[in-house]
Amino acid sequence: DAGVIQSPRHEVTEMGQEVTLRCKPISGHDYLFWYRQTMMRGLELLIYFNNNVPIDDSGMPEDRFSAKMPNASFSTLKIQPSEPRDSAVYFCASSYSGGAGEQFFGPGTRLTVL
Amino acid sequence: GQQVMQIPQYQHVQEGEDFTTYCNSSTTLSNIQWYKQRPGGHPVFLIQLVKSGEVKKQKRLTFQFGEAKKNSSLHITATQTTDVGTYFCAGYNDYKLSFGAGTTVTVRA
Numbered sequence: 001d002a003g004v005i006q007s008p009r010h011e012v013t014e015m016g017q018e019v020t021l022r023c024k025p026i027s028g029h030d031y032l033f034w035y036r037q038t039m040m041r042g043l044e045l046l047i048y049f050n051n052n053v054p055i056d057d058s059g060m061p062e063d064r065f066s067a068k069m070p071n072a073s074f075s076t077l078k079i080q081p082s083e084p085r086d087s088a089v090y091f092c093a094s095s096y097s098g099g100a101g102e103q104f105f106g107p108g109t110r111l112t113v114l
Numbered sequence: 115g116q117q118v119m120q121i122p123q124y125q126h127v128q129e130g131e132d133f134t135t136y137c138n139s140s141t142t143l144s145n146i147q148w149y150k151q152r153p154g155g156h157p158v159f160l161i162q163l164v165k166s167g168e169v170k171k172q173k174r175l176t177f178q179f180g181e182a183k184k185n186s187s188l189h190i191t192a193t194q195t196t197d198v199g200t201y202f203c204a205g206y207n208d209y210k211l212s213f214g215a216g217t218t219v220t221v222r223a
Contacts, residue, residue, distance in 0.1 A: 043157070043202065043213040056210070091156055099211030100145065105156040 004106035006092050012112045018080040021109045024073055025094030033093040033103060034067055034077050043091075049075065050098065082113045118205045120214030127193045128222050135217040137186045137203035145206045146179055146186045151216070152199040160201075195221050 005024040013019055025032045033048040047057040052069045060067070064083070069075040079086055089110050093103040117140045127133050137146065145164045149157040161170055163179035163186060170177045174197075176189040186203055200216040 042215045045211070045213075093157075099206050099209060102147070102159040102162065103157075103211070105158070108156050 004092055004094055004104055006090075006106035006109050008109060009107060010110050010112075012114065013082055014114050015083055016081045017113075018078065019082045019086075019111060019113075021077040021090050021092075021111070023075045023077070023092030023106060025075070025092070026104055027073070029094035029096045029104070030072075031095045031098045032069060032075050033095075034075070035091040035093065035105075036088045037091060037108075038088045046077070048099075079111075082111075084113045087111055087113050118203060118212045118214040120203055120217055122217055123215060125217050125219045126222065127197075127219060129193055129195060131193055132189065132191045133193060133219070134187055134189045135201055135203075135219075137188075137205070137214050139184045139205045139207075139212075141205075141207055142183050143205040143207050144183075146183075147204045147206065147211070148177060148186075148188055149202045149204060149213075150199050151202065155199075157202060190219075193219075193221055195223060197221060 007022045030051050034046040035043050037043045046059045047067045049069045065079055067077045089108045091105050091108045093105045095103045119138045121136050125133050145162055147162045148160040150160055151157045161177050166183050167181045168179040174191045178187045198221050200218045202213050202216045204211050204213045
């Protein structure tokens with residue numbers, strides 16, 4: 001298996017622009033997680049899906065952030081409009097047992113908002 | 115809400131020495147997981163502990179889950195340069211996995 005795939009790996013954009021991050025989970029995994037990692041706040045769970053349905057989005061910072069999972073093999077995290085404080089590494093992870101078991105992380109997308 | 119505290123934040127170790135990183139939760143956990151993130155990389159699962167007082171070993175790494183299932187530790191013996199990275203504990207309870215801030219390990223050769 002190729003593991004969790006994320007794109008792009010790096011994204012540099014200007015404040016106010018829309019940013020879309022993409023994730024392909026491991027085939028057969030029912031859970032998908034979006035995390036944000038910064039030096040100040042560490043690794044934060046933004047949202048997670050079970051069988052393509054959003055279960056907990058309490059970590060989503062504000063209305064500028066939205067996430068979708070239209071099918072079992074694809075998810076997006078969108079930021080609109082982006083702000084410099086959104087600069088971070090965004091990880092997607094998947095698992096077959098939710099938070100109770102091993103999560104497989106993708107390589108991450110390093111986002112820089114100028 | 116559930117909080118997972120991890121200490122120390124940084125650990126500078128002489129190659130060949132041992133060290134321990136500690137994890138404490140404000141609530142009782144169903145399980146605790148440990149992950150390692152190499153510089154520039156992504157978190158990689160190391161192990162999961164479920165039972166009270168459980169101890170598991172992976173070569174030079176020893177993981178322990180406290181009797182009250184609120185704390186855990188990772189002990190590394192004879193540190194090597196390959197141990198460089200950030201070690202995260204993550205506590206699972208009430209359908210939520212909460213990551214600690216991590217212990218970043220550097221090794222002096």
